[in-house]
Amino acid sequence: MTQPQTIVDKIWEQHVVHSEQGKPDLLYIDLHLVHEVTSPQAFDGLRMTNRSVRRPDLTLATVDHNVPTTDRTLPNPDPLSTQQIEVLRTNCNDFDIPLWDIFDLRQGIVHIISPEHGLTQPGMTIVCGDSHTSTHGAFGALAFGIGTSEVEHVLATQTLPQSRPKTMSVEVTGELGFGVTAKDVILAIIQRTGVDGGVGHVIEYRGDVIRNLSMEERMTVCNMTIEGGARAGLIAPDEKTFQYLRGKEFSPSGLDWDRQVENWKKLVSDDGAIFDKSIVLDGNNIAPHVTWGTTPAQSVPVSDVVPNPDDATTASSRETAQRALKYMGLEAGTAITDIGIDRVFIGSCTNGRIEDLRRAATIIDGQKVSSSVNAMIVPGSGKVKQQAEEEGLDVIFKDAGFEWREPGCSMCLGMNPDILLPQERCASTSNRNFEGRQGAGGRTHLVSPEMAAAAAISGNFVDVREII
Amino acid sequence: MKEVKQVRGNAIPLNRADVDTDQIIPKQFLKRIERTGYGEFAFFDWRKDDDFITNRPQYQGAPIMLAQQNFGCGSSREHAVWALEDMGVEAIIAPSFGDIFRNNCSKVGLLTIQLDQDDVDYLMSRAEELPEGEIVINLENQTVMIGSDWSRQFKIDEFVKHRLLNGLDDIGITLANEEKISSFEEIRSIFLPSTDQAGQDNLKIN
Numbered sequence: 246m247t248q249p250q251t252i253v254d255k256i257w258e259q260h261v262v263h264s265e266q267g268k269p270d271l272l273y274i275d276l277h278l279v280h281e282v283t284s285p286q287a288f289d290g291l292r293m294t295n296r297s298v299r300r301p302d303l304t305l306a307t308v309d310h311n312v313p314t315t316d317r318t319l320p321n322p323d324p325l326s327t328q329q330i331e332v333l334r335t336n337c338n339d340f341d342i343p344l345w346d347i348f349d350l351r352q353g354i355v356h357i358i359s360p361e362h363g364l365t366q367p368g369m370t371i372v373c374g375d376s377h378t379s380t381h382g383a384f385g386a387l388a389f390g391i392g393t394s395e396v397e398h399v400l401a402t403q404t405l406p407q408s409r410p411k412t413m414s415v416e417v418t419g420e421l422g423f424g425v426t427a428k429d430v431i432l433a434i435i436q437r438t439g440v441d442g443g444v445g446h447v448i449e450y451r452g453d454v455i456r457n458l459s460m461e462e463r464m465t466v467c468n469m470t471i472e473g474g475a476r477a478g479l480i481a482p483d484e485k486t487f488q489y490l491r492g493k494e495f496s497p498s499g500l501d502w503d504r505q506v507e508n509w510k511k512l513v514s515d516d517g518a519i520f521d522k523s524i525v526l527d528g529n530n531i532a533p534h535v536t537w538g539t540t541p542a543q544s545v546p547v548s549d550v551v552p553n554p555d556d557a558t559t560a561s562s563r564e565t566a567q568r569a570l571k572y573m574g575l576e577a578g579t580a581i582t583d584i585g586i587d588r589v590f591i592g593s594c595t596n597g598r599i600e601d602l603r604r605a606a607t608i609i610d611g612q613k614v615s616s617s618v619n620a621m622i623v624p625g626s627g628k629v630k631q632q633a634e635e636e637g638l639d640v641i642f643k644d645a646g647f648e649w650r651e652p653g654c655s656m657c658l659g660m661n662p663d664i665l666l667p668q669e670r671c672a673s674t675s676n677r678n679f680e681g682r683q684g685a686g687g688r689t690h691l692v693s694p695e696m697a698a699a700a701a702i703s704g705n706f707v708d709v710r711e712i713i
Numbered sequence: 714m715k716e717v718k719q720v721r722g723n724a725i726p727l728n729r730a731d732v733d734t735d736q737i738i739p740k741q742f743l744k745r746i747e748r749t750g751y752g753e754f755a756f757f758d759w760r761k762d763d764d765f766i767t768n769r770p771q772y773q774g775a776p777i778m779l780a781q782q783n784f785g786c787g788s789s790r791e792h793a794v795w796a797l798e799d800m801g802v803e804a805i806i807a808p809s810f811g812d813i814f815r816n817n818c819s820k821v822g823l824l825t826i827q828l829d830q831d832d833v834d835y836l837m838s839r840a841e842e843l844p845e846g847e848i849v850i851n852l853e854n855q856t857v858m859i860g861s862d863w864s865r866q867f868k869i870d871e872f873v874k875h876r877l878l879n880g881l882d883d884i885g886i887t888l889a890n891e892e893k894i895s896s897f898e899e900i901r902s903i904f905l906p907s908t909d910q911a912g913q914d915n916l917k918i919n
Contacts, residue, residue, distance in 0.1 A: 262897040263890045268872045271890060273897055275905055283790065285746035296884070299894075302909040311744060325744035332746050343912035364906050376789040376813055390813055392791035394820035394883070402887045404894055408870065440731055441783040444812055474786065476812045495906040505904050540731050561730050561781060568729075658788075660740045679735045679787060681758050 249515035251412050252481055253447045256387045256512070260370050262404055269406040275369040277399045278355045279306040279342065281333040282660065283374030287397035288336040298340040300403045305364065306337050307345040309354045311660040314623050314650035317347055326661065340400070353626020353652040356380040356594040360464065361628055363493025367482035367509040372399055377594050377676065379470040382479030383463035384486055385512045387447070389477040411521035413446040413475065417454035419529040424710035426604075427462035428596060428674070428693035430454060431469040432534035432544045434526060440542045443475025446522060449514060450480050454528035460489040461600040468595045469676050472541035481513045533709055535581050536678045536691040538569035543678075545581060547696065547708045553577035572680055573688050574668065582706050584690070588671040589620035589701040590683070591694050592650075593657035596674035597625025599632050601694040606638045608698035608713065614646035615704030621648040621663070623655040647701070659684045672700040714822045716880035720804040720850040724777035726840035727766055732780055733787035734814060738796040751792055752799030767800070774800075777848055779836050780807040785814025794821045804850050806857065808833050819873045820883060824850065826857060826867045835863075852878055 250258075263271040277300075284306075291297065298304065311326040321327045330347070337344040345351045351358055356377055359365045365381045371388035372378060374396040381388035391405070399405055415434055435442075448470055450463075458466065463480050470478030487506050490496045497505045532546035543566070545552060554566035554577065570577065575584070591597075591605050602624065614620045622642050624630035630652055633639055639649045656663040657675035665671055665687025674697050675682075678689040692700070695709045742754045759765045766772060778797065784807040785793060794817045797805070804824035818825045828836075836848070839859065849858045852874060858864040876883065887894075 263893045269870075271887060271893070273894070273901065276908075282743050286748045286791075289746075289748065294884070302907045305908045305911055323744075329744050329746060343908050345911070364908070364911075366906060369905065374789060374791075376787065390789040392789055392794070392813060392817035392820060394791060394817065398884050398887065401884050402891075402894060403898075404887055406872075406883060406887060440786055441809055441811075444783070444809060471787070471813075474783065474812065495908075495911075497904050497906075501904050508904075540733075565730050658735075658740050660743065677733075677735070677787060679733045681739055682735050685739070685758055 249517040249519070251514040251518045251520065252385060252449060252479060252512050253387060253410070253412050256368055256370065257409060259368065269408040271404050272370060272407050273404055274372050274399050275303060276359070276364060276371045277304045278359055278371070278373035278378070279304060279396070280310055280355050280373070280375065281308050281329045282310040283393050284336065284396055285329065285332050287393050287400060288340065290397040291340070291400060296401045298342060298400045301341040303403060304342045304400070305345070305359065306333060306342050307352055307355055307358060308333060308347055310654045310658065312347055312653040313661050314653050314655050314663055317651055322662065350627040350631065353629065354594045354597060354654055356468065357598060357625035357629065360384065361626060363490050363496035366490060366496070367486060368512050372405065376471040377468050379476065379478050380464050380468040380594055382467040382470065382477055383460060385479055385482035385509065387477055387479065390471060410476070411446045413443060413448045413522040414520040414524070415448050415450050416452035416523070416525045417450070417528045418452045418525060419454060419527050420457070421454055421528050421531060422710070424695065424713055425531050425533060426693040426695060427458055427465040429531050429534045430528070431466045432536065432541065432691065433531045435469065435473040435542045436534070436544050437526060438473045438524065440472060440540045441474040443470065443473040446475045448475045448478035449520070450478060452528070455480055456483070459600060460485055461598045464598065465595055469541065472676060482509045533693060533696050535696065535706055537573065537575060537581070538566065539572055539678055539680050540569070541676065541678060541691060543569055544691070547581050547706055549581060551575050551577050551579045551581065582708065585670070585705045586618060586672045586690070586700050587669045588665060589618055589697050590623070590656040590671055590673040590675065591621070591697050592623030592625060592655055593675040594625065594654070595676040596694050597623060597629065599629050601674065602629065602633050602638050603636070605694040605698040606641045608695055608709070609645045609647070609702065610641050612645055612702045614701045617704045618701050620646065620701040621650055621656070623650040624652045626652045656683050658682060672697045672706065714876070714880050714882055717803065717822055717824055717877040718852055720776050720824060722776040722848065723772065723843060724779045724806070724836065724840045724848050725766055725772045725775045726837045727778055727780045728837050730781035731783045731786055734785055734790050734793035734811070735787055737785065737793035738790060743790060743792055748795060749799060751796035752801070755796040755800050776801055776803040777850070778802045778805045779833060779840055780805060781833065782808040784810050786811035789813045791817045791821070794818050794823055798823055806833060806836060819877070822877060822880070824852065824877065826850065828857065828865055828867060832865050
């Protein structure tokens, strides 16, 4: 009998082009997503060495990181961003790579557009010069972020030399309580594992809570895998995955569809498959989370208080917590619900999909944004924006006082004009609360779309379970 | 990629854990399309504090950086490696590293050395009194030494070591297997998606 395998083993073996003792395996890459920020130097490298793009037909480019989210028929105020976007256009043109450009309805955050058009499918290997490529693992794909040297490598060869990663099982059992979301699940996981608990591993998320998540919620979980240190995280495909993909532009159809679904069904970890590391979380105990510090692991339930650094178990974590509190302008012992906010950002590859906007809208409907808060909603893609407008969500948001923007990464990383001012405090649905991430000196609290929406209305954090 | 055989010099003791790549090179500098010139922007926000470690005169041009666990976590931006390289760093010693960052370092030719926490703490404690460059890293022997009184062996992926020692270009190595890539493509499933038709305009009507 053959050895029981994990999903990662199965996908890996289907993609090994070449294997040699003492060397990393050479893996074939099924889809390479490209954006304006991490690719210019890779294309330069190709030109300098006279190499071409091996498979433009397995490559897709878009602009997302530094595009303005305001009226794009107006000139871009930032000459450097304009240049970077222009350079991507030239590169895509020169190397025959399809580009979903700024006025294309399909433009949007790279990790949102690929799944929504059916390009992300189970069992594929997917890479992009962006650490949140782990998002695509929600479909049972092996997907991870790469650096610019590797972008050049994939462009030139459609392969990557990779050492086989270790595997880690993260099982979330039970059932989520009312008002508890996928964002809270992943924040709770990272709080437990720490920001480096997944280093060197690919995570497989399992258990009833994960099974019961929608595809969009699964993407939220897989998206933040890198914040726990693992380069990739995935979920076995199931009927929900197939339903999501059925009829999408790039999904197989007819007999091809039936055949692929049969193949996809095999992408489960076999009974008895061994993981290098395993943790189990009780989903019943997960509450809505709010980060209080400057790493995504520094979070507490909303009903809790800002922790005391003196309670930290090691000198190093005490120091880290002290630094974080100083940066965040917070006192230990402050109730999370007593923290007032200045800004709200709903969007990003973590929470910028249509379901996220729908859930935010249920909280916002008929309410007004607090007079002390500036709040914006940035749909993850042109398609998400269009869908939201068809459903009238934009009207709900605008009536409440939210700004309704054009799609892009926006204030998740503030490469465009959407940034926090020093010391501004933001309830954000994005993925990183690092120092200065949303603007130098800005203070980020990571939360779910529901929690962000509720905070926008109250002007401070509220336990969303008390208002829905 | 240039060859890396030995790194000798003083070490910058950046005594912080979980230093993310956003700190190493903030976003506003990622708009540049060049591959060089990032050094002056390294740790841009932290450097605003005159007392920040990389501002101290004795560490200017130091080829080794000491850091605490999970150095280089977060964003995949290779600009972080380019920034360190550009400020003169050739090797980083820490108890652990972010995966993508470490991988990027290996492509650029920056040596990442993982040592036990106690050993990193020991080096941190001695870095200041060793300004004259007595730390020697030897890749061939996989050792970190201070003079003749302290020495530690480190582990490194054999193939990364081979590439660094010889300054080998990864793409060149892969393309030596070009036939294998072509054979793989011949048997690759025809049901997998292609972006071939994705380029057709789908413009918004404004």
